[in-house]
Amino acid sequence: MSFITTLSAAWRQRNSLLCVGLDPDPAKFPAHLQGQPGAISEFCKGIVDATADLVCAFKPQIAYFAAHRAEDQLEDLIGHIHAVHPGVPVILDAKRGDIGSTAEQYAIEAFERFKADAVTVNPYMGRDSVEPWLAWKDKGVILLCRTSNPGGSDLQFLDVGGEKLFERVARLAGKDWNTTGQIGLVVGATFPAEIARVRELTGDMPLLVPGIGAQGGDIEATVKAGRTAAGTGLMINSSRAILYAGKGEDYAAVARQAAQDTRDAINRYR
Amino acid sequence: MSFITTLSAAWRQRNSLLCVGLDPDPAKFPAHLQGQPGAISEFCKGIVDATADLVCAFKPQIAYFAAHRAEDQLEDLIGHIHAVHPGVPVILDAKRGDIGSTAEQYAIEAFERFKADAVTVNPYMGRDSVEPWLAWKDKGVILLCRTSNPGGSDLQFLDVGGEKLFERVARLAGKDWNTTGQIGLVVGATFPAEIARVRELTGDMPLLVPGIGAQGGDIEATVKAGRTAAGTGLMINSSRAILYAGKGEDYAAVARQAAQDTRDAINRYR
Secondary structure, eight states: OOHHHHHHHHHHHTTOOEEEEEOOOGGGSOGGGTTOTTHHHHHHHHHHHHHGGGOSEEEEBHHHHHTTTOHHHHHHHHHHHHHHSTTOOBEEEEEEOOOHHHHHHHHIIIIIISOOSEEEEOOTTOGGGTGGGGGSTTOEEEEEEEOSSGGGHHHHTSBSSSSBHHHHHHHIIIIIIOTTSOEEEEEOTTOHHHHHHHHHHHTTOOEEEOOBGGGOBOHHHHHHHHOOTTSOOEEEEEOHHHHTSOOSTTHHHHHHHHHHHHHHHHHTTO | OOHHHHHHHHHHHTTOOEEEEEOOOGGGSOGGGTTOTTHHHHHHHHHHHHHGGGOSEEEEBTHHHHTTTOHHHHHHHHHHHHHHSTTOOBEEEEEEOOOHHHHHHHHIIIIIISOOSEEEEOOTTOGGGTGGGGGSTTSEEEEEEEOSSGGGHHHHTSBSSSSBHHHHHHHIIIIIIOTTSOEEEEEOTTOHHHHHHHHHHHTTOOEEEOOBGGGOBOHHHHHHHHOOTTSOOEEEEEOHHHHTSOOSTTHHHHHHHHHHHHHHHHHTTO
């Protein structure tokens, strides 16, 4: 089943636009997991099992695994999500960006090794850094467009002849590159007016929206700016505010409550 | 010792601007290595040991290791370079690009786990995607500026108000971001006029130049456009044309000849 089909079913069946980001930082783990073998995967599985019925996707951030030589734990975690929670797509947040045979190797890494359903990709190298990913027809490719960080404006907000660079990326992605319906875009919650603009430029394209919670993005403004006519189209990501809501042995239950509150807050404005 | 100091010494002592890119594709290995355990690392060590006195740097491409679950072989390879060929800097070609604590995790991956001397980074997310890397004071950070692929023009060649996007990246990198002297830029050999422009904008900043050989970039034009007054400033990369020059058990000796020819061709125009 294609990424977009799986994602659409998850939006509907779970009544949720919430994506939980899995950025496991061992220094923030509850005491009972500290120093345990496999703690990174165990911590994330606790979050996943407690929140899977409340989310439209999970988004593991590969850097947190790679820094700890824990690629095996990332494979184990994604295998667990697919086995125990079928129907919840996994977006590998890797922000890869390269061309030709190197891009193919990265696609093998993301889709065959880690078995992600979608991956985040950096568009700076242009069309031939996007195309190789599209050869995996059932996978999603989510391009950085307007990122939520302050420095995002350094390049993305430059005027490139009557429009901003991020608008050009949205137009290229929406009109020229998305020949197979596999592409989505990253647009930060810290810029609701720009979410609205990207929505205008891309029809019903799925938008991955980081930046609520810790980064200060407003849920009401984000949902109103980005929802489609069907009240979907968004994967609104929250990572730290959910993962580290609790600090004790009951961290997963506390995370569930935070996820439920966030999902409900989002649904209030759909 | 800092990356730039090591690189400058390598330029001088080895009389070379050649960087050998290590993009190991098992399908192209000589028959005697096919299917052997550790073949990826072994193949690369053969190239490294045959060419180390002819190069100013080695540039392993991480995607080729990650696609094959061979991060341990990448660690082993870089450890080998440092142990057997001290003074040859290792640039990890990873094109990472992220912010805040995620960028820090990627820096731990590149610098602490893999012990690279420098890393390639994608600038699309702006200043706060570059700054975290600079906390590793003895390391180099080489930003994508003008890439050698056709699609590179999709964004990098857009006019952003009297200059192209890649020129803006070069100016930001050269003037605003490079407060610590750790930054370099990637500029493709397929665009010599743009190498000259980047050189003009960045003083003596080190430029990593892919695209000679298989991609068609011209050595004479590249060297003349990019050399500094001292006749250095460039890491001119060749990967496939050297790695796969030979197909038999003598592949390393054949690679050495190809590397020597390329180094000498470069030196003719310094």
